[in-house]
Amino acid sequence: MPTGVALRDVREQLFDAAERILLRDGPSALTSRAVTTEAGCAKGVLHRHFDDFDAFLAEFVLDRVDRMDAQAAALRESAGTGTVAGNLVDALTAVFGSVAVAIVPLITFRDELRARLRQSWPAGVPVLTEACVMIAVYLAEERDLGRIAADADVDTLAPTLIGAGHLLFADRTGTPPDRDAVRRMVTTVIAGAVP
Known part of the structure; x- marks a missing residue:
């Protein structure tokens, strides 16, 4: 994933990605890696905005x-x-x-x-x-x-x-x-x- 790319409304982008995964694949598929991959951003982005x-x-x-x-x-x-x-x-x-x-x-x-x-x-x-x-x-x-x-x-x-x-x-x-x-x-x- 590219880093240093400006993301607009990061929280909403991550939440929308989590919703898509949850609806498509269920709760067991919902991981931080899956969310950031679905959102098209680096894994560190999630951890910069949330404690865990x-x-x-x-x-x-x-x-x-x-x-x-x-x-x-x-x-x-x-x-x-x-x-x-x-x-x-x-x-x-x-x-x-x-x-x-x-x-x-x-x-x-x-x-x-x-x-x-x-x-x-x-x-x-x-x-x-x-x-x-x-x-x-x-x-x-x-x-x-x-x-x-x-x-x-x-x-x-x-x-x-x-x-x-x-x-x-x-x-x-x-x-x-x-x-x-x-x-x-x-x-x-x-x-x-x-x-």
């Missing part, structure tokens, strides 16, 4: 969690429009169609990464807990609009939807579930909450 590889991975995971803010905003804006089930299908497909499914095994695969994430993310798996919050906020807004039952327990519905969605999308090597499969799951989970 687990520090890099922790910041990568948190960066990808931050990217969910746009999805959360779009879901909140959909409250009161379309159907509740349709909005949830779109949101779950977006969450699990992203790198989120691949991040879960990465976190479970690396003890040191989990330890580092605990320093800034005290409970749960970051992408999944953030998705639960996103869904719970949306469901609360729909409850306030009267589109789901006033007594609907959104704090139970949200993790139920995330857990069931994760199970549907968990096989990264197979074909992702089709929209009908996601819709069946969503309508089953929310059936008791929809008036």
